[in-house]
Amino acid sequence: MTRSTNDAHLPGLRQPAPANDGLDAPFWEGTRAHELRVQRCKKCGRHQWGPEWMCHACNSLELEWVAVNPTGQIYSWQRPHHPVHNALSDRGPYIIVLVELPQADNVRMVGNLLGDPLQEVEIGAPVSVVFEDREGDPDFTLVQWEVT
Amino acid sequence: MNDDYNLKGKVAVVGVGETTYYKHGQSPDPEFVLVLKAIIAACEDAGISPKEIDGFCSYSNDRNDPPRLANALGIPELRYSNMQWTSGGGGAAAAVQNASGAIMAGSANVVVAYRGLAQGQFGRFGRSGGSRPVSGPAAYTLPYGMMSAAQMYAMRTTRFMHEHGVGREAMRAIAMTCYHHAQNNPRAVMNGKTLDAETYDSSRWITEPYRLFDCCLENDGAAAMIITRTDRAKDLAKPLALVLGAQQSGGHRSGATAENVTDYVTSSFKPAVKHLYEQADITATDIDVVQSYENFTGGVVMSLIEHGLCTYENADEILTFDNLRADGGKLPLNTSGGNLAECYMHGLGLQIEAVRQVRGESCNQVPDVKVALANAGPMVAVASTALYGTEETA
Numbered sequence: 088m089t090r091s092t093n094d095a096h097l098p099g100l101r102q103p104a105p106a107n108d109g110l111d112a113p114f115w116e117g118t119r120a121h122e123l124r125v126q127r128c129k130k131c132g133r134h135q136w137g138p139e140w141m142c143h144a145c146n147s148l149e150l151e152w153v154a155v156n157p158t159g160q161i162y163s164w165q166r167p168h169h170p171v172h173n174a175l176s177d178r179g180p181y182i183i184v185l186v187e188l189p190q191a192d193n194v195r196m197v198g199n200l201l202g203d204p205l206q207e208v209e210i211g212a213p214v215s216v217v218f219e220d221r222e223g224d225p226d227f228t229l230v231q232w233e234v235t
Numbered sequence: 236m237n238d239d240y241n242l243k244g245k246v247a248v249v250g251v252g253e254t255t256y257y258k259h260g261q262s263p264d265p266e267f268v269l270v271l272k273a274i275i276a277a278c279e280d281a282g283i284s285p286k287e288i289d290g291f292c293s294y295s296n297d298r299n300d301p302p303r304l305a306n307a308l309g310i311p312e313l314r315y316s317n318m319q320w321t322s323g324g325g326g327a328a329a330a331v332q333n334a335s336g337a338i339m340a341g342s343a344n345v346v347v348a349y350r351g352l353a354q355g356q357f358g359r360f361g362r363s364g365g366s367r368p369v370s371g372p373a374a375y376t377l378p379y380g381m382m383s384a385a386q387m388y389a390m391r392t393t394r395f396m397h398e399h400g401v402g403r404e405a406m407r408a409i410a411m412t413c414y415h416h417a418q419n420n421p422r423a424v425m426n427g428k429t430l431d432a433e434t435y436d437s438s439r440w441i442t443e444p445y446r447l448f449d450c451c452l453e454n455d456g457a458a459a460m461i462i463t464r465t466d467r468a469k470d471l472a473k474p475l476a477l478v479l480g481a482q483q484s485g486g487h488r489s490g491a492t493a494e495n496v497t498d499y500v501t502s503s504f505k506p507a508v509k510h511l512y513e514q515a516d517i518t519a520t521d522i523d524v525v526q527s528y529e530n531f532t533g534g535v536v537m538s539l540i541e542h543g544l545c546t547y548e549n550a551d552e553i554l555t556f557d558n559l560r561a562d563g564g565k566l567p568l569n570t571s572g573g574n575l576a577e578c579y580m581h582g583l584g585l586q587i588e589a590v591r592q593v594r595g596e597s598c599n600q601v602p603d604v605k606v607a608l609a610n611a612g613p614m615v616a617v618a619s620t621a622l623y624g625t626e627e628t629a
Contacts (some may be wrong), residue, residue: 168441
């Protein structure tokens, strides 16, 4: 269902690093292991993304990280044309998608939609994760999406 | 609403002022000097001495802090200073709200709400740089090329257009209206530059669904408003511009990261409008002129719907150029040219324009204004919205 790639979709942008309070380290460790992890409340079972120190549903501090099925559907999208960073100057348009994960209480994740940058994007289209393995300091893995 | 706990009519904006508005990076003055000049201009407009100021309110991440301002101005007593947190300019009306609250509470007598920006000195919003690793919420968007304000708010508009099937016609009309109004405004950066439908339609994409003219300007300058008790205001020279209501607005998890706000398709005004209209004891039909913050035109469409000025069904029919223009329109909008064509002073210019409409001093004056709305910040984590009115509305 999922695949991985070593091709950098948007090379030259700042690489992600775990937050210095440790909150999201399990997420970035997960992407390296090609797992899509989100938080889940041990008390009420609610999934949560982005990560927080508390469950927003029941206010429990007992949160765990669980791997979820790395598929979803396109909730919204945009196609940037204007380069806002030097690394994007000669890149041309690209697509950012907001993907909803129905199997995880409809949390949403931001990523790029791979494939033709000028493709028609359909809200509701099923997508699956492409783990983008990148060299860096340290190496890191981004979560990208492609239409299933 | 219990009158003891309602600011309606008890405070007034008695002075408004701004510096010359410059294209971004063009100010000959440092940002701090711009703020001082705007405060002096607002005091002159009010006919009061800057030494009477005893409170300061700002928003966003204004760099010009009250102790430094009070020091420069030689203010004898600094009794109140306040900063409202949100993204972008969503706090413009909140600064007026906080100033009003301070006066109501007896914490200060004369409060200035202000904002200054000098992008040559401090850098642009619409440009991102750097190569260091990024962590926290920005790590969930920036590596995917989502970092500018337009990119942060584009997908809400995409989803809005998808769910409601409206928006594009209204977005064009809003942009054209702002440029139209700027032509009568000598302060406007886009004075002398008109915008027709063809130019809008052929303008380049910044990020779909936003074209160039859907996006606010970036500018250098400063603006200020002087707020005091209504009984004091009555002794001053200018016609009364009362604060009828002012509210901040953040819904359930409005600050959630990675686009996880519960109600995604919103300008963020849904929670506040009911409180605003209750506070002022009006309905949407009582509003004579509207200043609606344009970071991006798509947010304005949502803002006007959520303020009850049109509906999801009729937005494209109501929000037309003919309806939105001050000269003859039924719903005059952004009569100074707003953030798109007057100046992007993080929305404080829109609050000032609402005051000028109530006073009868606008360069695009709507006849017989009694109530003016000015909101700030659509789609941000906490937006704010205010109503101003003439003496008879209190």
